[in-house]
Amino acid sequence: MFGARRSAALAAAAAVVLAVAACGSGGSGGGSGSGPTLVIDSTFDLKTVDPGREYELTGQMLTHGMYETLLTFAGDDLSTPAPGLASSYELSPDAKTLTLTLAQGRVFSDGSPVTADDVVFSLQRVIGMKGNPSFLLDGVTVAKRDDSTVVLTSAEPNAALPFILPNPALSVVNSKVVTANGGTTDDTDGAEAFLNSTSAGSGPYTLKSLDVASQAVLTKNPAYNGPAKPAYDNIVIRNVQAATQSLNVQKGDSQVALDLSGDQVSGLDQGKLTVTSGPSAYTIFLFLNQGADISTATSNPQYVSAVKKAIDYPGLLQVAGTGSVQPASMIPTMISGSLPAAEAPKQDAAGAAAALASSGVSGQPPKLAYPSDFTLLGLSFQTIAERLQSQLAAAGITVELAPAPVATELDNYRNGKEQMGLWYWGPDFPDPSNYLAFAPDGLIGKRANWPASAAPDIDRAAKAAAAAVDPAERASLYQEFQRSLNAGGPFIPLVQPATNIVTAKSVTGAAYNPIWTLDLGSVGVAAGGQ
Amino acid sequence: MVSSALARYLLRRLGVSALLIVGVTLVTFVLTNLVPGDPVAANLGQRAAENPATVAAYRAHYGLDRPLPVQYVTYLGNLLQGDLGESQQTHRPVLTDLQSAVPATLEIAIGAIVLSVLIGVGFGVVAAVRRGRLADSVLRLVSLVGISVPTFWLALVAFYVFSFQLDLAPGSGRLAPATTPPPHVTGLYTVDSLLAGEWETFGDALAHLMLPTLVLTLYTVGLLTRFTRSAVLEVLEQDYVRSARAKGLPGRTVLVRYVLRAAMVPILTVVGLAFGALLSGTVLVEEIFAWPGLGSYAYQAASHLDLPAVMGVGLLVGVIYLVINLVVDLLYGVIDPRVRIS
Numbered sequence: 116m117f118g119a120r121r122s123a124a125l126a127a128a129a130a131v132v133l134a135v136a137a138c139g140s141g142g143s144g145g146g147s148g149s150g151p152t153l154v155i156d157s158t159f160d161l162k163t164v165d166p167g168r169e170y171e172l173t174g175q176m177l178t179h180g181m182y183e184t185l186l187t188f189a190g191d192d193l194s195t196p197a198p199g200l201a202s203s204y205e206l207s208p209d210a211k212t213l214t215l216t217l218a219q220g221r222v223f224s225d226g227s228p229v230t231a232d233d234v235v236f237s238l239q240r241v242i243g244m245k246g247n248p249s250f251l252l253d254g255v256t257v258a259k260r261d262d263s264t265v266v267l268t269s270a271e272p273n274a275a276l277p278f279i280l281p282n283p284a285l286s287v288v289n290s291k292v293v294t295a296n297g298g299t300t301d302d303t304d305g306a307e308a309f310l311n312s313t314s315a316g317s318g319p320y321t322l323k324s325l326d327v328a329s330q331a332v333l334t335k336n337p338a339y340n341g342p343a344k345p346a347y348d349n350i351v352i353r354n355v356q357a358a359t360q361s362l363n364v365q366k367g368d369s370q371v372a373l374d375l376s377g378d379q380v381s382g383l384d385q386g387k388l389t390v391t392s393g394p395s396a397y398t399i400f401l402f403l404n405q406g407a408d409i410s411t412a413t414s415n416p417q418y419v420s421a422v423k424k425a426i427d428y429p430g431l432l433q434v435a436g437t438g439s440v441q442p443a444s445m446i447p448t449m450i451s452g453s454l455p456a457a458e459a460p461k462q463d464a465a466g467a468a469a470a471l472a473s474s475g476v477s478g479q480p481p482k483l484a485y486p487s488d489f490t491l492l493g494l495s496f497q498t499i500a501e502r503l504q505s506q507l508a509a510a511g512i513t514v515e516l517a518p519a520p521v522a523t524e525l526d527n528y529r530n531g532k533e534q535m536g537l538w539y540w541g542p543d544f545p546d547p548s549n550y551l552a553f554a555p556d557g558l559i560g561k562r563a564n565w566p567a568s569a570a571p572d573i574d575r576a577a578k579a580a581a582a583a584v585d586p587a588e589r590a591s592l593y594q595e596f597q598r599s600l601n602a603g604g605p606f607i608p609l610v611q612p613a614t615n616i617v618t619a620k621s622v623t624g625a626a627y628n629p630i631w632t633l634d635l636g637s638v639g640v641a642a643g644g645q
Numbered sequence: 646m647v648s649s650a651l652a653r654y655l656l657r658r659l660g661v662s663a664l665l666i667v668g669v670t671l672v673t674f675v676l677t678n679l680v681p682g683d684p685v686a687a688n689l690g691q692r693a694a695e696n697p698a699t700v701a702a703y704r705a706h707y708g709l710d711r712p713l714p715v716q717y718v719t720y721l722g723n724l725l726q727g728d729l730g731e732s733q734q735t736h737r738p739v740l741t742d743l744q745s746a747v748p749a750t751l752e753i754a755i756g757a758i759v760l761s762v763l764i765g766v767g768f769g770v771v772a773a774v775r776r777g778r779l780a781d782s783v784l785r786l787v788s789l790v791g792i793s794v795p796t797f798w799l800a801l802v803a804f805y806v807f808s809f810q811l812d813l814a815p816g817s818g819r820l821a822p823a824t825t826p827p828p829h830v831t832g833l834y835t836v837d838s839l840l841a842g843e844w845e846t847f848g849d850a851l852a853h854l855m856l857p858t859l860v861l862t863l864y865t866v867g868l869l870t871r872f873t874r875s876a877v878l879e880v881l882e883q884d885y886v887r888s889a890r891a892k893g894l895p896g897r898t899v900l901v902r903y904v905l906r907a908a909m910v911p912i913l914t915v916v917g918l919a920f921g922a923l924l925s926g927t928v929l930v931e932e933i934f935a936w937p938g939l940g941s942y943a944y945q946a947a948s949h950l951d952l953p954a955v956m957g958v959g960l961l962v963g964v965i966y967l968v969i970n971l972v973v974d975l976l977y978g979v980i981d982p983r984v985r986i987s
Contacts, residue, residue: 154822163736170690245702250692302702307736326745327735328945329818329937351822355935358801359817362809368816488948522950523682529694543692558695 151640153347153622154369155633159354161327165310166286167240170247172632175283177331177352180635182286182316183341185215185234185265186277190637191393191626193449193545196277200229200287200317201265210272210584217263223289223317224336231259236290238267239300248284251543274584278546283631289315319345319636329354333635343636350635357493361617364388370619373632376493377436380615388617389625392438395492395614396447396629399499399539401426401607403481406564410534412481413605414564417474423460423607424467425510426503431610434502435494438613444597445540445553447611449629451586452547452593460601460608467510480513484527485537487518492612499610500537531562542629547593551581553606554596563605573599658974662967666960670724673959674717677952684709684950688733707733707953720956729960730953734945739957742942747961748832749819750931750938752850754923756858761865762916768866769873769912770905776878784870791867797929800860804933807856814856815849817935824849857934861927865919872915876908883907909980917973925962 161173166182169175187199196204201215221229238257242249254270267276279285290298292315297305314322319341320333333350355363360372361379365388375383380390403413403422412418428441443459446452483504485496500516507514514535519527527533540559542549552558554577555567567574576599580592600606616633618625623639685703686694693699704710707730708719723730729739765788772784808814815821819834827837827846834850880886881904889899928940939958946954 152823162734168736170693245696245699247690247693247699249699250696253696311736326937327737328742328746328942329935330822349823353818353822353935354937355817356932359804359933359935362805363816366809366812366816369822520682520948522687522948523680525686526682529686558691 155371156355156360179283179631181314243300275546346639421470424463481534482517484533486521669963734951757861765869768870773877788867788870
């Protein structure tokens with residue numbers, strides 16, 4: 116009776132599905148532009164591309180493609196600041212005065228020249244707006260000496276300043292354009308909305324469109340006359356989850372995938388894709404709170420020593436995947452002041468047992484806190500915490516896992532309430548002074564409730580390193596500081612995870628940089644590519 | 646008179662809705678502020694969060710330096726002027742963010758609900774009428790699978806199979822990277838591209854819609870099939886249906902005029918709820934397909950403790966359900982004269 120009805124319904128359903136599917140296959144390849152377009156897939160942490168306000172990884176990459184800084188780094192070499200908008204610099208012997216000579220003839224995207232006034236305005240704006248990156252120039256004043264010279268004066272010796280200036284947050288903006296659109300050098304600045312729709316820089320690309328949630332499109336800057344070689348007419352940077360990135364880049368929908376983990380990379384066809392792997396500049400570390408009111412166990416020096424000796428460091432590298440390395444100190448391998456691999460902490464089961472016995476710790480196991488919903492370069496903190504727990508358990512040390520979403524756990528971490536914490540540190544700039552945060556009373560030292568009075572020797576080592584000016588002397592004093600930290604500090608460096616940049620064979624010049632990830636201006640097209 | 650009764654009814658419903666919306670704002674406000682964690686820590690960088698001047702400027706900018714009741718009253722005051730506050734994550738007005746996120750989600754949700762109603766109700770009716778026979782068993786199995794398969798898993802598999810392996814569908818996003826979005830009118834790319842006469846863009850937008858829509862459809866099809874089947878079965882057993890049949894009315898007439906009409910009231914309720922769920926619950930599907938919709942926005946907002954954005958989404962979802970309920974209630978009257986307002 117209802118047979119005909121059923122067939123009709125099924126047929127109608129099938130027809131709808133097929134009709135939609137047919138439309139799909141027709142449109143999938145369409146829409147290629149006239150010149151080469153580069154499509155980059157990345158997981159966004161984007162808020163803004165106003166250089167003075169951005170301080171997130173995606174924002175750093177985008178602003179670095181559209182603006183220039185006084186100094187920069189060439190490729191992945193972080194050891195020497197290279198000329199940018201300044202052709203040369205000179206640091207005074209007391210490291211308080213940095214004199215920069217501007218390159219001649221450089222222009223903004225509207226054709227107007229880059230002047231010393233633009234430099235002064237840009238840096239004063241960053242300081243005055245009190246945004247995320249303002250701390251980079253804490254205690255620094257900026258002044259113009261003449262039309263081609265700018266002087267940065269620091270209240271304290273600041274040998275790191277040449278390493279700080281390449282940060283894209285310190286980009287030079289077109290002051291006339293920005294001022295005309297609400298820009299000021301104090302906290303009344305209102306140019307962010309404008310700079311999120313139009314760029315005002317001298318970099319190889321300019322902003323075509325921006326949706327902070329989904330994608331940014333850059334287009335070649337026709338007025339650009341700097342040293343980079345912008346190769347693409349347009350660069351599309353899309354917000355895509357890592358699992359989807361892997362499929363997109365294999366299929367050719369995108370040419371670059373930035374967030375694939377070691378596991379995801381190992382399954383790729385390396386005949387069709389290029390994988391550039393290497394250790395990142397992030398240090399994943401464990402800390403034990405030194406406040407006796409927070410935990411009697413973790414504040415016990417013998418217990419800290421037992422934990423350090425109980426960890427199977429190579430075992431953690433297996434979890435972290437190909438390309439990851441064990442840092443010998445909190446300072447990662449590529450930054451001056453780091454220790455050679457031979458000095459890295461090692462597992463010592465007998466030593467751990469002895470230290471644990473002499474610590475006399477018993478009772479309630481300490482809580483190991485970590486951000487459960489956070490992955491760093493494809494590496495989940497949940498996985499590392501679980502592995503740590505089982506490694507410690509094998510040595511007779513019981514810890515209780517205490518995961519929480521990063522947004523809520525950050526508070527406990529920053530307020531110094533975690534008994535044991537698993538976190539990471541990425542350098543704000545590739546200079547060892549960045550790691551004074553781990554000194555007693557430093558930024559992270561305080562989170563471990565570790566005052567200078569608790570470790571006067573380490574405090575002295577840190578202060579000596581901070582005061583040094585000569586590069587060779589600095590490197591050696593920072594190494595001493597790291598050695599003392601390894602021996603007596605509450606921090607245990609665990610893993611430097613790998614970064615993997617996966618590119619189509621048509622793409623060249625995709626080197627990883629820890630500050631701006633990828634230098635868009637130097638990403639090129641292979642001969643015969645695209 | 647019917648029209649004045651309807652007007653009175655509508656006025657009363659709108660009044661109640663307004664009160665409910667205030668309730669929704671209060672609940673979302675209290676809940677978002679109960680969440681442990683400080684938005685300043687979640688949104689400012691490590692170094693900036695240590696700088697008292699930066700923190701003070703941030704708190705003042707977002708009004709976080711004022712007592713909670715004052716913040717709430719300010720929020721309500723601004724709300725009356727159509728101002729939902731500024732997102733701490735995107736630094737844009739929440740209203741602007743929602744205006745770009747909602748059409749993206751609407752586009753897949755509308756497609757999914759239309760397909761689901763066509764297929765799910767059809768399947769349900771067939772299953773009920775062929776109760777206990779092969780077709781019934783097959784359709785019940787299909788609906789069980791539809792309901793049981795986790796949507797995010799299905800999204801991943803569909804993406805892998807249809808886009809990556811078979812190349813029947815394009816990759817992630819709403820448009821191919823090289824395609825420029827059509828001029829903004831409704832925010833629905835398919836509609837806007839048609840209005841602008843951009844056929845290529847229309848095809849591209851439709852192609853990108855296909856997979857996420859079908860993935861979402863499978864779940865609601867399962868739901869509607871099961872629900873329609875039981876609703877139709879219940880009506881089929883009513884005395885008046887049996888009498889109609891006994892009087893010799895053709896089977897098809899009985900089914901359409903009596904059974905479907907009666908079963909439509911409960912089915913409509915489920916359709917309404919399913920549509921609401923589609924609009925507010927597509928988080929994982931949107932994440933997988935890199936679809937910049939409401940689900941992605943809500944997820945990002947929550948993970949950054951972006952309170953104005955969380956409140957904006959909460960309010961919007963509340964309003965969506967209120968509107969859906971009102972529409973469903975009004976449609977009852979159209980379908981079934983017994984519940985007509987008079």
